[in-house]
Amino acid sequence: MSAPTVDADPAVLPETLWAGRSRMLMIQETLIGPFLFFCALVTVVTTAGIVLVLGTEAFRFFQMPEVSAVDFFFGTKIEDDPVSPRFGLLPLLWGTFVIAFGSSIVALPIGLLSAIYLSEYAPRRLRSVLKPALELLAGVPTIVYGYLALLLVTPVLKRLLEPLGLRVETFNSLSACLVVGVMVIPMVSSLSEDVLSAVPRGLREAAYGLGATKFEVSTRIVLPAALSGVTASFILAISRAVGETMAVVLAAGIRPQITLNPLTSIETMTAYIVAVTNGDASEGSAKYQSLFAVGLSLFAITLVLNILSGLVLRRYREVYN
Amino acid sequence: MSPIMPEVKAVPNVSSGGAEPLPAGTDVPSTAVLSTRDLNVWYGISLALRDITIAIPRNQITALIGPSGCGKSTLLRCFNRMNDLIPSARMTGEITFEGLDLNSAETDPVSLRRRIGMVFQKPNPFPKSIYQNVAWGARINGYRGDMDELVERSLRRAALWDEVKDKLNKSGLDLSGGQQQRLCIARTLAVDPEVILMDEPCSALDPISTARVEDLMDDLKSEYTIVIVTHNMQQARRTSDMTACLMLDDGAQHGHRTGIIAEFSPTDRLFTNPKDPRTEAYITGRIG
Numbered sequence: 001m002s003a004p005t006v007d008a009d010p011a012v013l014p015e016t017l018w019a020g021r022s023r024m025l026m027i028q029e030t031l032i033g034p035f036l037f038f039c040a041l042v043t044v045v046t047t048a049g050i051v052l053v054l055g056t057e058a059f060r061f062f063q064m065p066e067v068s069a070v071d072f073f074f075g076t077k078i079e080d081d082p083v084s085p086r087f088g089l090l091p092l093l094w095g096t097f098v099i100a101f102g103s104s105i106v107a108l109p110i111g112l113l114s115a116i117y118l119s120e121y122a123p124r125r126l127r128s129v130l131k132p133a134l135e136l137l138a139g140v141p142t143i144v145y146g147y148l149a150l151l152l153v154t155p156v157l158k159r160l161l162e163p164l165g166l167r168v169e170t171f172n173s174l175s176a177c178l179v180v181g182v183m184v185i186p187m188v189s190s191l192s193e194d195v196l197s198a199v200p201r202g203l204r205e206a207a208y209g210l211g212a213t214k215f216e217v218s219t220r221i222v223l224p225a226a227l228s229g230v231t232a233s234f235i236l237a238i239s240r241a242v243g244e245t246m247a248v249v250l251a252a253g254i255r256p257q258i259t260l261n262p263l264t265s266i267e268t269m270t271a272y273i274v275a276v277t278n279g280d281a282s283e284g285s286a287k288y289q290s291l292f293a294v295g296l297s298l299f300a301i302t303l304v305l306n307i308l309s310g311l312v313l314r315r316y317r318e319v320y321n
Numbered sequence: 322m323s324p325i326m327p328e329v330k331a332v333p334n335v336s337s338g339g340a341e342p343l344p345a346g347t348d349v350p351s352t353a354v355l356s357t358r359d360l361n362v363w364y365g366i367s368l369a370l371r372d373i374t375i376a377i378p379r380n381q382i383t384a385l386i387g388p389s390g391c392g393k394s395t396l397l398r399c400f401n402r403m404n405d406l407i408p409s410a411r412m413t414g415e416i417t418f419e420g421l422d423l424n425s426a427e428t429d430p431v432s433l434r435r436r437i438g439m440v441f442q443k444p445n446p447f448p449k450s451i452y453q454n455v456a457w458g459a460r461i462n463g464y465r466g467d468m469d470e471l472v473e474r475s476l477r478r479a480a481l482w483d484e485v486k487d488k489l490n491k492s493g494l495d496l497s498g499g500q501q502q503r504l505c506i507a508r509t510l511a512v513d514p515e516v517i518l519m520d521e522p523c524s525a526l527d528p529i530s531t532a533r534v535e536d537l538m539d540d541l542k543s544e545y546t547i548v549i550v551t552h553n554m555q556q557a558r559r560t561s562d563m564t565a566c567l568m569l570d571d572g573a574q575h576g577h578r579t580g581i582i583a584e585f586s587p588t589d590r591l592f593t594n595p596k597d598p599r600t601e602a603y604i605t606g607r608i609g
Contacts, residue, residue, distance in 0.1 A: 210549055
């Protein structure tokens with residue numbers, strides 16, 4: 001080792017033992033800052049670039065003679081007419097809303113209840129197995145969910161519902177809602193479990209000390225204390241459902257319509273983008289440009305949802321400081 | 322000490338008066354509310370408390386003192402079965418509250434905890450309004466009387482009413498540390514307990530807030546039995562009637578900390594004329 005004797009007084013060690021840093025290390029130190037800055041910049045620049053491209057291309061779409069902005073935002077029809085095409089966003093918005101709403105009905109209660117189970121009821125050892133297992137759901141590729149919906153969920157729905165006289169289409173929003181719901185459960189349960197577990201132990205003990213049962217402590221002390229974090233997880237899950245593409249295209253199809261019947265096909269904004277991209281829209285045509293307007297609308301929706309969840313989460317963090 | 326849990330059969334204490342003869346070195350008044358006999362507490366395979374025999378007298382303040390890690394809080398948490406919340410904790414031996422066998426499977430810890438309230442080291446008001454903090458416990462326990470009246474009475478009893486009466490809808494977390502602790506006491510009083518367990522209630526408070534809480538304890542003992550864990554020997558001396566001095570067992574298995582009661586006497590006597598040399602060493606500052 002470098003020190004001649006273990007208990008030598010450091011004050012009398014000869015100065016020659018200290019080589020200092022090499023020139024190479026000094027250069028590294030000066031370069032590392034700018035390099036890290038560059039890495040951070042990549043994501044920011046990419047985001048800005050996406051917004052810019054979507055914005056300018058969407059602007060060009062609205063400038064086209066056959067397109068009107070009013071018709072786009074309030075129109076209820078999408079028609080691929082070569083002379084006077086119609087680009088109404090509302091059927092797509094409706095389709096997206098149906099998926100977001102329907103999957104929330106599945107994911108929010110199941111996700112929240114499993115989070116409460118994991119954080120308040122599950123023995124520690126079981127929890128250490130269950131939580132990663134639940135998170136594994138999030139790792140399944142979304143296309144797999146899509147064909148499970150098409151090849152498994154829809155046939156089951158047909159078997160169950162057609163004897164009752166209900167016609168179940170091969171592409172239907174119900175099976176899409178079910179699989180997207182299952183897909184986003186881990187987002188709700190994992191994030192909610194984190195915020196529930198972060199509620200200080202002292203609050204639970206105080207409630208138990210007053211003669212509360214476990215259920216009262218969980219639902220009336222822990223859950224309200226973590227409410228904004230739980231809300232944030234809900235919003236993120238909805239945002240994820242809004243942006244979900246492959247599972248929705250495969251399960252719910254691409255028929256733009258405003259309908260309350262969950263057993264027929266619908267088209268979401270994401271599905272429209274897939275359909276147009278795969279179709280024969282030539283570059284520069286109104287149909288092609290409409291992609292950017294729809295994409296920008298979708299981006300705006302998810303951005304608002306994500307900002308909302310960030311704000312809610314920040315309010316939560318303030319409570320205990 | 323064997324790490325294997327001894328098979329101690331809990332004998333129900335029929336007479337709540339705690340009139341049985343206790344080992345030498347203990348000297349208790351006749352009316353005990355809570356009493357233990359040969360109580361052992363285990364965390365996993367580690368023995369945390371050994372052979373604890375103590376009787377907590379009614380309408381008095383009993384202090385538990387002793388060096389860190391000797392199990393004072395563990396003992397306190399046996400009295401309201403709070404240790405149940407720790408999965409690895411077990412207890413053997415006898416512990417009775419008004420004749421009720423606390424260590425029996427039939428005893429419901431939830432209804433027990435309403436009768437034996439607890440105030441914690443760190444003030445822990447709920448993130449709710451001051452009013453809701455006090456009303457919550459009463460509400461879950463099915464209180465049917467006038468809630469406004471109960472909240473006011475509890476806050477007055479905890480000497481907090483005048484400071485908060487105009488802001489009952491403000492969050493309990495907006496109060497100062499000392500006020501928060503008195504709010505926690507008010508919350509405990511609102512469920513009408515018979516015993517109040519206090520786990521170092523002043524250790525997070527400044528001297529003025531501490532003095533207010535100590536005055537409050539003195540005021541409350543006419544109606545309640547109080548057990549307080551404290552690190553502060555002056556506090557034990559100022560406030561309590563009886564003091565138990567806990568010590569680490571020298572004979573404990575290597576690597577384990579086991580607490581035992583070195584001495585349990587009236588506070589005046591324990592501090593002026595301790596019988597046990599370890600107590601003397603602790604109160605004079607030679608150990609601890």
